[in-house]
Amino acid sequence: MERSANHSDFIRDIIREDLEAGRVTRVVTRFPPEPNGYLHIGHAKAICINFDVADEVGGKTHLRFDDTNPVKEDREYIEAIQEDVRWLGYEWEGLYFASDYFEEMYQRAVLLIKKGKAYVDDLTADQLRETRGTLTEPGQNSPYRDRSVAENLDLFARMRAGEFPDGAKVLRAKIDMASPNLNLRDPVLYRISHAVHHNTGDKWCIYPMYAYAHPLEDAIEGVTHSLCSLEFKDQRPLYDWVVRECEMPHTPHQYEFGRLNLTNTVMSKRHLKKLVDEGLVDGWDDPRMPTISGFRRRGFTPEAIRSFVRELGITVSGGEVDFKLLEHHARQDLSLKAPRTMAVIRPLKLVITNYPEDQVEMMETLVNPEVPEMGTKQVPFSRELYIEQEDFMEVPPPKYRRLYPGNEVRLKDAYIVRCTDVVKDAEGNVTEVHCTYDPDTRSGTGSNTRKVKGTIHWVDCRSALPAEFRLYEPLLLAGYDAEAPLEAQINPESLQVCHGYIGADLQDAKPQDKFQFVRQGYFNVDPKHTTADHKVFNLIVSLKSSFKVDPVPAQG
């Protein structure tokens, strides 16, 4: 795993100090997803942080499914989550399930009861909320708060035995109903839920709450540094209370860092699940989704995501990261890996009128000019080519250096051509561009010293393969409101499908192969919709451009 030289942040500082002071001998962190949805780029940050900080000091990281709420969880997610973590490039030491600790958690709860630190409460959920107090007023003690230990023990055992319906009773910690920290106002430790659990089946009908279960999970596994996001900050005193009062032999410590927010991106699982369930996107792995699987299908590389996350750093101040930064890391990584090739997304036919009808020349080109070791390849060239519609304008705007009547451009890796004529249909749209070529200007011959301002890409008509291109924009409209219904805020142009051509060199491209379409951007072979005779390419990220084509070209 690659490491950055000057990593330092408050978490790494704490770890270093703990190590130096001998408080811990080996660092253990954990990534604890709930299997109730797919992982997104925000989780990627948590994954990178947990694995990286441990790895850097020779520690280890557990993958633990925090599966304490059977009604929301599903096996499907367990597999997907593991695939995503692996794909990101991380291997956990130990795969754990919180549900494997249910018995120990139960016994620790019994201990709490015996110590007078927990009690069974018969209040309804509504009553419980009403007596919890508010942000500015203390709560009131439950009338059941002072039940005897014996009664609590009996009731709790009967809860476990299934004698009560869902919601009839809860086990609560006995802490302080007047605490200014709402989390300490006798938080619920266990609830009754007659639900089938993916792991424990119907063995249990009471399930521990996160606030109780999580610290115990960490303690049981010997986690040293339990890293979580900021919204758990207020739970830290409760976390410590649970570990202490349950008399856990090992004491883990919780530290919180700021979540990742990306511009123009919803990150909540609730919203993402809704987009999937309502068919507004093509599944969890829709390339517009901020899920790990979405980024993977779109064509982002794990290296790009990791370097992006590392550049973000770890802080406790929140913010919103510009999506452009992620794109930057994608380009940077892909530029060294992706073979270059010419593809035409919106085709326009170009005919070289003075080129022999049946001649085909093979043009040599570098697979990747930035990495010459990647070699060269041959590209066929002949009289009729497809060029990009954008690369011809009958009436060019200022500074336009592509093709227009009378102008010369270089066909990349081939010849310089001059536009002599255009052919139009009945509506006056240009359907064909006619050019003449200069035989002395063949690329690589060194025989010519002529310079021409513009170079455009092309694909030879005879050998061209039809292909589908999917161009993406942000899924959500700029300035969307996460609180308002999302369906009305979906960017209608978030997916644009184009039908064009690729060169014969992409004949054998496989799903997830990545290419740079010269002058356009990086594309990934879509693994879901590509078939043997129909290739679909996802735009990963476009190339930057310092020239914007006039959006309202004057067509004659």
Added chain:
RNA sequence: UGCCGAAUGGUGUAAUGGUAGCACGACUGACUCUGACUCAGUUAGUCUAGGUUCGAGUCCUAGUUCGGCAGCCA
């Protein structure tokens, strides 16, 4: 008018009492058989008011703004 936390260029971060730096973005220019890449340059910042100090982004006080917390979710 509760508790907790955070405020540094447009964005994300660094500077742990001693020259406010880096990256992205934006804008110039050079180069270019990718208007890419690369290179050079420009732009732009310590929330406010006091205080401590030879010296404050950093420490103190007060304020302002923003975020989190009132699930039998995690």
